[in-house]
Amino acid sequence: MTEEQKERKRARRKIREAAPEWREKHRAYERAYYASHLDKFRAHDKKRRKSSKRSEYMKKYLKEYGVKNRERLRIQAEEWKKEWIKNNPEAFKESYKSYYQKNRKWIREKFQITYQTSKDRLNARLRERKKLQPGKFRLYNLKRKLPPERIDPSASAFMDRIRAMKWVPCYWCGKPVRGKDAHIDHVIALAKGGNHCSSNICASCETCNFSKGAKYPSDWDKHPQMALNL
Numbered sequence: 001m002t003e004e005q006k007e008r009k010r011a012r013r014k015i016r017e018a019a020p021e022w023r024e025k026h027r028a029y030e031r032a033y034y035a036s037h038l039d040k041f042r043a044h045d046k047k048r049r050k051s052s053k054r055s056e057y058m059k060k061y062l063k064e065y066g067v068k069n070r071e072r073l074r075i076q077a078e079e080w081k082k083e084w085i086k087n088n089p090e091a092f093k094e095s096y097k098s099y100y101q102k103n104r105k106w107i108r109e110k111f112q113i114t115y116q117t118s119k120d121r122l123n124a125r126l127r128e129r130k131k132l133q134p135g136k137f138r139l140y141n142l143k144r145k146l147p148p149e150r151i152d153p154s155a156s157a158f159m160d161r162i163r164a165m166k167w168v169p170c171y172w173c174g175k176p177v178r179g180k181d182a183h184i185d186h187v188i189a190l191a192k193g194g195n196h197c198s199s200n201i202c203a204s205c206e207t208c209n210f211s212k213g214a215k216y217p218s219d220w221d222k223h224p225q226m227a228l229n230l
Contacts, residue, residue, distance in 0.1 A: 152197035159184050162203050171202035189214035
């Protein structure tokens with residue numbers, strides 16, 4: 001190896017050793033230059049896109065890149081979407097609402113096809129979610145039936161306290177019932193204009209709940225013998 005070759009090798013080694021620091025400086029310079037010449041870069045990109053050869057090449061390249069990195073791109077897109085929804089909940093609601101209004105028929109048809117092909121799996125997942133979040137599903141079902149002014153959110157906590165008790169007396173007949181098996185009954189039925197609030201809710205046994213139905217207490221042959229004190 002000649003002296004000239006050795007000198008070149010030493011020079012290359014110095015460049016490699018200084019590369020990380022130089023790279024950071026160069027990147028900072030590139031970012032500053034790009035920010036100060038943004039319009040120029042945009043015009044240049046627009047011109048390149050108009051070129052038919054360039055556009056065909058880019059289409060082919062992007063297609064191949066998407067096939068090779070499909071899973072990574074899907075995960076990355078989902079992470080970005082979750083982060084955006086978390087930071088912009090109101091904007092997401094508005095965008096989804098407008099999208100649903102425009103594509104309502106197609107969304108419903110797609111859901112029916114998905115449900116028919118995966119009925120057992122979807123029902124099993126729904127049952128599991130209902131077990132994990134019973135209060136949330138009860139409130140959701142009530143919101144579908146009642147206007148917001150007839151629902152008191154604190155009623156869910158009252159119902160959870162009933163469920164957590166070991167034994168609860170039936171409000172109508174006084175019979176002791178296990179808290180987890182007790183029926184939650186509305187004194188004035190929702191169908192008769194009663195509200196979903198803690199003052200209109202009581203624990204009931206299965207027999208009394210099915211016997212009373214949607215009747216007014218005065219029209220029913222049983223009367224409350226023991227009030228629930230929580």
